[in-house]
Amino acid sequence: MGGLPTLRIEPVPLERKxxxxxxxxxxxxxxxxxxxxxxxxxxHTVVSKAEGAxxxxxxxxxxxxxxxxxxxxxxxxxxxxxxxxEAESIVRVGPDFIITEVRGGMxxxxxxxxxxxxxxxxxIVLPEDPDRSARELRRRLRELVGVDVGVIITDTQGRPFxxxxxxxxxxxxxxxxxxxxxxxxxxxxxxxKITIVALGDLLASAAELVMGQADEGxxxxxxxxxxxxxxxxxxxxxxxxxxxxPSRDIFR
Amino acid sequence: MGGLPTLRIEPVPLERKxxxxxxxxxxxxxxxxxxxxxxxxxxHTVVSKAEGAxxxxxxxxxxxxxxxxxxxxxxxxxxxxxxxxEAESIVRVGPDFIITEVRGGMxxxxxxxxxxxxxxxxxIVLPEDPDRSARELRRRLRELVGVDVGVIITDTQGRPFxxxxxxxxxxxxxxxxxxxxxxxxxxxxxxxKITIVALGDLLASAAELVMGQADEGxxxxxxxxxxxxxxxxxxxxxxxxxxxxPSRDIFR
Ligand SMILES: Nc1nc2c(ncn2[C@@H]2O[C@H](COP(=O)(O)OP(=O)(O)O)[C@@H](O)[C@H]2O)c(=O)[nH]1
Ligand SMILES: Nc1nc2c(ncn2[C@@H]2O[C@H](COP(=O)(O)OP(=O)(O)O)[C@@H](O)[C@H]2O)c(=O)[nH]1
Ligand SMILES: [Mn+2]
Ligand SMILES: [Mn+2]
Ligand SMILES: [Mn+2]
Ligand SMILES: [Mn+2]
Numbered sequence: 001m002g003g004l005p006t007l008r009i010e011p012v013p014l015e016r017k018x019x020x021x022x023x024x025x026x027x028x029x030x031x032x033x034x035x036x037x038x039x040x041x042x043x044h045t046v047v048s049k050a051e052g053a054x055x056x057x058x059x060x061x062x063x064x065x066x067x068x069x070x071x072x073x074x075x076x077x078x079x080x081x082x083x084x085x086e087a088e089s090i091v092r093v094g095p096d097f098i099i100t101e102v103r104g105g106m107x108x109x110x111x112x113x114x115x116x117x118x119x120x121x122x123x124i125v126l127p128e129d130p131d132r133s134a135r136e137l138r139r140r141l142r143e144l145v146g147v148d149v150g151v152i153i154t155d156t157q158g159r160p161f162x163x164x165x166x167x168x169x170x171x172x173x174x175x176x177x178x179x180x181x182x183x184x185x186x187x188x189x190x191x192x193k194i195t196i197v198a199l200g201d202l203l204a205s206a207a208e209l210v211m212g213q214a215d216e217g218x219x220x221x222x223x224x225x226x227x228x229x230x231x232x233x234x235x236x237x238x239x240x241x242x243x244x245x246p247s248r249d250i251f252r
Numbered sequence: 253m254g255g256l257p258t259l260r261i262e263p264v265p266l267e268r269k270x271x272x273x274x275x276x277x278x279x280x281x282x283x284x285x286x287x288x289x290x291x292x293x294x295x296h297t298v299v300s301k302a303e304g305a306x307x308x309x310x311x312x313x314x315x316x317x318x319x320x321x322x323x324x325x326x327x328x329x330x331x332x333x334x335x336x337x338e339a340e341s342i343v344r345v346g347p348d349f350i351i352t353e354v355r356g357g358m359x360x361x362x363x364x365x366x367x368x369x370x371x372x373x374x375x376i377v378l379p380e381d382p383d384r385s386a387r388e389l390r391r392r393l394r395e396l397v398g399v400d401v402g403v404i405i406t407d408t409q410g411r412p413f414x415x416x417x418x419x420x421x422x423x424x425x426x427x428x429x430x431x432x433x434x435x436x437x438x439x440x441x442x443x444x445k446i447t448i449v450a451l452g453d454l455l456a457s458a459a460e461l462v463m464g465q466a467d468e469g470x471x472x473x474x475x476x477x478x479x480x481x482x483x484x485x486x487x488x489x490x491x492x493x494x495x496x497x498p499s500r501d502i503f504r
Contacts, residue, residue, distance in 0.1 A: 003464030009259040017439060094502045107413040115445060116438045156446060160412050160503035161359040163496050164430050164450025166457065168414070178416050184466040186368045187269055192466055193367060194408060198416025199461075205418065206458035209451075212255030214436040214444055244415050250346045251412035251503055 004229050011210050012040070012220035017119070020052035025140035032222055034141065039150035039175055039223040039230065041207035045117050045124055046219040047133050047153055047171075054122045055082050073098060079113060079123055086111035086125050091252065097158075102126060105243045106170065107252075108157050116213070127153070130171025131238040138173040150175035150227045153239070154204040156213060160251065167208035169200030169239045175227060176235030177201075177242055199230065200239055256481050263462050264292070264472035269371070272304035277392035284474055286393065291402035291427055291475040291482065293459035297369050297376055298471040299385050299405055299423075306374045307334050325350060331365060331375055338363035338377050343504065349410075354378060357495045358422065359504075360409050368465070379405070382423025383490040390425045402427035402479045405491070406456040408465060412503065419460035421452030421491045427479060428487030429453075429494055451482065452491055 012032045018024065024046060034040070048054070062070065062077035066084055070077035073096050080098070087100035097109040103126075106112075112126040127133040134151040142148050153171030158164070169177055177200030181192045203223065210221045235241075246252050264284045270276065276298060286292070300306070314322065314329035318336055322329035325348050332350070339352035349361040355378075358364075364378040379385045386403040394400050405423030410416070421429055429452030433444045455475065462473045487493075498504050 003263060003468035003470045004462050005263065007259075007261040007458075007462055009261075009458075011255060011257065092502050095500075099502070116442060117440070120440055120442075156449075158446075161496055161501060162420070162450065162453065163494050163500075164448045164453065165446055166418075166450050166453050181465055187467045187469060188369070188372055190368060190372075194410075194417055194465065196416045197408075197460070197465060198414065198418050201414065201416065201418050202457045202461050205454045206259075206261075206461060208449070209454050209458060210256050210259055213433055213446065213449060215439045216255035217439060218255045242415050244413055248347075248415075249413060250344050250351070 004226070007226065008224040009206055009210050010222045010224060011218045012222055013216075013218045014046070014220070018046040018049040018219070020049065020054065022050045023140070024050045025137055025144050028220060029141065029144050034145050034147045034149055034222070035224070036147050037225045037227045038147070039152065039203065039226045040141075040220055041152040041154055041203055041223065042137070042220040043211055044127060044130060044153050044155050044170055045114060047127050047130070047137070048124045051127055051133065053125045053127055054118065055125060056122055058121060069093065069098060079115065082123055082125065083111045083113050086113055104129075104240055105245070108155070112155060126155070127171065131173065131240055134171035134173035134239070148174065150230065152200055152203050152207070154207055156208060167201065167204030167206070169204045169242060172200055172237060172239040174237065175199075175230045176233045176237055177239050178235040179233035180235050198242055199233065199235065200242055256478070259478065260476040261458055261462050262474045262476060263470045264474055265468075265470045266298070266472070270298040270301040270471070272301065272306065274302045275392070276302045277389055277396050280472060281393065281396050286397050286399045286401055286474070287476070288399050289477045289479045290399070291404065291455065291478045292393075292472055293404040293406050293455055293475065294389070294472040295463055296379060296382060296405050296407050296422055297366060299379050299382070299389070300376045303379055303385065305377045305379055306370065307377060308374055310373060321345065321350060331367065334375055334377065335363045335365050338365060356381075356492055357497070360407070364407060378407075379423065383425065383492055386423035386425035386491070400426065402482065404452055404455050404459070406459055408460060419453065419456030419458070421456045421494060424452055424489060424491040426489065427451075427482045428485045428489055429491050430487040431485035432487050450494055451485065451487065452494055
């Protein structure tokens, strides 16, 4: 047990820009024919926009510390101010980014504050509780189309040691995000040592291939029929479980 | 431009265990009907085995330092000795793993030395030059089946800040591994700031979903028709380009 049969990842383009108050489930149901067993991966950008997790830069007065960091990183001082308000703590300051810990313990650049795909004059912040957002979107989809899909909320993030950004799961509902392979045997009958697979992040990275990063207008994808396959794995179903606790982290 | 149409990822199971001297391209060509435009992702485990990158533990005499590290990490002292021989330097020692820098500059746990899916009494080490392995496999596939496929050699690795392992590209040929999105515009016409996407790692992580980690016997997958899509992106075609140089890395 473990690998999956042929995988299909289908784009779910949305026709228009998402705005605060939008019913995301409705927009998705209009664009895609959801089926029992689907897993939906959706970019947090549109979840944040629908939830009103947008900050108008006009109303931001940068603190002296924000100004200092802005100079050091070449960022807009108002954006740095938003980052500082969103962050629980600063992990490290890089040449043109600030590594932060955010609510819930996730470590990411710039407290997850996005300038790209934000309406002019605004920045996008992370959803208040992405696992709750995933649960709510799943519930609403069940209500609208009568189908129980798994939901993963994704973000695009950098990482130490390697260039470039990848996909990570920041919210989830209805699918395991970590697959515990303990006790499974390899081809020679030996028990596995690398036991925990970050399923949620694998899905998020696979989804990024189809979503893109710019004006593709494709904030979601569907993994067709994947839910029953994933459900064979035991494992936590909240993306929060992927966050390594500082006591287990030798890089903090 | 950027996102991709519906993506199909097909498993390429191999019938038997790979042994030193095996012609991997032949084994793959027997199992899969390769088509022009395919991208093949293949686990380094079988590349290593075919290239004879296996170490017999019987012949390993652990040094005093290896014994000390073995005690500290709970690992087999002979395995630690192999890790030390494979490593260029030790980045950090964790509770049950050793973070190392290996030939070529990649940072990974245990110098990429694998016990799982290694023949009994052996460990698997990384291919000597995975970009060369990818190039050679691609050349040999072209020779055997007359089709030019893109090749990504993958490994399963952990990372700071997040639990669980994901896929990374350690070798590549014929496809860009980093996609430079600089100059591309978002939905509102603004130029992207997060500009470099780690395409190779996205492919590797997507591939892991289908390969599994244990006795699935599926060391490769095919991304059907993906090569022309990827070739729209400018970007380096050696996986080595994904390795962040220490001078650009604030976590070292
Ligand atoms: N239709 C539509 N697509 C959007 C909207 N916002 C973002 N996207 C798309 O969602 C995908 C991911 O966007 P990105 O900015 O990378 O989001 P992030 O990775 O979650 O920070 C891209 O295809 C964007 O074009 C929106 O309001 N409407
Ligand atoms: N048929 C076959 N499959 C193998 C062999 N070695 C590994 N695999 C499969 O390759 C996939 C990846 O193996 P894994 O040990 O995770 O490799 P790694 O991630 O590259 O270190 C799994 O499906 C394994 O069962 C082999 O010699 N023969
Ligand atoms: Mn984001
Ligand atoms: Mn993105
Ligand atoms: Mn490996
Ligand atoms: Mn693996």
